[in-house]
Amino acid sequence: MSGRRELRQAGEPEIGRFSALITDAEAVAQTLPPDSIPGALGQLARLEARLTARMVAAAKGSPEPDRLLSAPQAADLLDLSPDTLYRKARSFPFTILLPGRQVRFSALGIERYIRSKQGRF
Numbered sequence: 001m002s003g004r005r006e007l008r009q010a011g012e013p014e015i016g017r018f019s020a021l022i023t024d025a026e027a028v029a030q031t032l033p034p035d036s037i038p039g040a041l042g043q044l045a046r047l048e049a050r051l052t053a054r055m056v057a058a059a060k061g062s063p064e065p066d067r068l069l070s071a072p073q074a075a076d077l078l079d080l081s082p083d084t085l086y087r088k089a090r091s092f093p094f095t096i097l098l099p100g101r102q103v104r105f106s107a108l109g110i111e112r113y114i115r116s117k118q119g120r121f
Contacts, residue, residue, distance in 0.1 A: 038100060045098045057108065067107040068096060074105035078114075 032040055053066035071082040074094075078085065086103065089095045094109025 041099050042102070049096055049098065049104070053106065053108075064108075066109070068104035069107050069110070071103065071105070074107075074110060077107075077110050 029040060049068060053068070057065050069077070071085050071089075075082040075085045085092075085105075089097075089103050089105075092105070092109075092113065094106040094113055096104045096106060098104060
């Protein structure tokens with residue numbers, strides 16, 4: 001944590017601080033016990049999903065960042081049962097597959113999907 005404070009005090013830009021933290025994480029990753037690696041990969045995948053969602057939202061000029069929804073939350077928006085959503089998850093463009101068989105759904109992706117289907121029967 002002290003390295004993080006030192007970077008802020010030095011006035012380094014955000015990307016520089018981020019790069020330094022990633023470098024530190026890489027060093028720590030080399031010493032992780034094998035049974036801790038799946039959890040670390042899950043944390044890394046969550047960070048990647050959040051950064052990707054922010055990047056996509058910024059590129060499209062969206063005023064709100066994307067949120068990753070659980071199956072029950074997404075199923076409620078789509079008026080489906082969670083079981084049906086899980087069964088069809090791979091066919092939906094708003095599905096996000098995370099390591100460890102975790103499935104999440106993009107809230108903005110669901111909104112776009114619904115808009116694209118409106119008026120079609």
